[in-house]
Amino acid sequence: NAGVTQTPKFQVLKTGQSMTLQCAQDMNHNSMYWYRQDPGMGLRLIYYSASEGTTDKGEVPNGYNVSRLNKREFSLRLESAAPSQTSVYFCASSQGNNSPLHFGNGTRLTVT
Amino acid sequence: GENVEQHPSTLSVQEGDSAVIKCTYSDSASNYFPWYKQELGKGPQLIIDIRSNVGEKKDQRIAVTLNKTAKHFSLHITETQPEDSAVYFCAASTEGNNRLAFGKGNQVVVIP
Numbered sequence: 001n002a003g004v005t006q007t008p009k010f011q012v013l014k015t016g017q018s019m020t021l022q023c024a025q026d027m028n029h030n031s032m033y034w035y036r037q038d039p040g041m042g043l044r045l046i047y048y049s050a051s052e053g054t055t056d057k058g059e060v061p062n063g064y065n066v067s068r069l070n071k072r073e074f075s076l077r078l079e080s081a082a083p084s085q086t087s088v089y090f091c092a093s094s095q096g097n098n099s100p101l102h103f104g105n106g107t108r109l110t111v112t
Numbered sequence: 113g114e115n116v117e118q119h120p121s122t123l124s125v126q127e128g129d130s131a132v133i134k135c136t137y138s139d140s141a142s143n144y145f146p147w148y149k150q151e152l153g154k155g156p157q158l159i160i161d162i163r164s165n166v167g168e169k170k171d172q173r174i175a176v177t178l179n180k181t182a183k184h185f186s187l188h189i190t191e192t193q194p195e196d197s198a199v200y201f202c203a204a205s206t207e208g209n210n211r212l213a214f215g216k217g218n219q220v221v222v223i224p
Contacts, residue, residue, distance in 0.1 A: 004155075031210050042216035043156070043201065050210045058211070090155050097208055098144040098163075103155030 002026055006091050006104035013081045013111045021076040021107050023091030030096045032074035033058075034066060036087040037106075043090070049074055050096070081111045114139040116204050118215035126223050131189040133218045135202035138183070142204040145185045146212070147176060150199045159200075160187070192222045 007022045025032065033048040035058075045058030049068040063085060065077045074093075078085060088108050092101040115138040125131045137145075143164035148156035162169045162176045162185065169176050175188040189196055199219050203212040 040216065043214040045211060048210060092155075094210075097210055098205055100146055100158045100161060101148075101156075101212060103148075103157065105153070105155045 004091055004093055004102050004104035006089075006107050008107060009105070011107060011109050013078075013109065015082060015111060017081050018077070018079050019081065019109075020078075021089055021091075021109075022073070023075065023104060024073045025091075025093040025102070026072065027093060027102065028071070029093035029102070030071075031094045031099075032068065033092040033094075033101065034064075034074070034076045035090045035092065036060065037090060038087050046076065046089075081109075083111050085109065086111045114142060114204055114206070114213035116202060116213045116215040118202055118218050120218065121216070122219045122221070124221045124223060125192050127192055127194060129192055131187075131192055131196070131220055131222075133187045133200055133202070133220070134184055135186070135204075135215050136184045137204040137213075139204070139206060140180075140183065141206045143207055144205045145176070145178060146203050147187045148201040148203070150201065150217070152198075156201055189220075192220075194222050194224055196220060197222045 004025045030051045034046040035043045047066040049055045052071045067075045088106045092103045094101045146161035149159045150156040173190045178185040199217045201217045202215045205212045
């Protein structure tokens with residue numbers, strides 16, 4: 001049982017480049033989330049998908065787009081990367097309201 | 113929205129002693145309070161959670177207490193071991209809300 005799988009684990013981009021972070025879960029969860037983690041800032045929600053076919057903005061959505069491809073997969077896209085987007089990105093999933101989150105092991109992104 | 117604060121930001125304890133981390137929250141409608149442990153290079157992992165219809169929950173060396181009147185909840189780790197060294201995050205959410213509000217995290221260091 002893999003849980004939540006994120007790819008890639010590491011990525012270096014130049015300012016202005018684009019990329020997509022991939023996330024898949026095998027727990028048949030309804031809800032999926034993207035967080036970023038920066039030193040001293042904790043976990044901040046970028047976007048989430050309460051159920052297949054829906055997406056909503058979180059605290060810090062600017063500069064990002066998401067796609068809930070199907071129930072298993074939720075991708076995060078940076079169209080034009082900026083140094084301020086250097087961070088560790090975590091994908092998570094849950095059954096839904098007031099349920100525990102299950103996190104992947106993160107993607108460490110550096111934008112130069 | 114919900115605001116969750118954690119204290120202290122860093123906690124050092126001698127192996128075998130107890131560690132207590134306290135979180136406060138702002139939204140009196142919050143009714144779900146999970147705690148996550150994050151080890152270096154990994155995603156946060158749920159260690160215990162509590163709902164507002166109970167005041168305390170235990171799981172081996174870990175316990176969580178909730179005081180709804182004062183709007184705070186605490187994580188208690190007894191007989192600390194080196195493997196308890198990690199960053200701990202508290203969070204809160206309300207019924208019908210898919211979004212967890214996280215605190216900024218506490219670094220716990222267990223000194224052998």
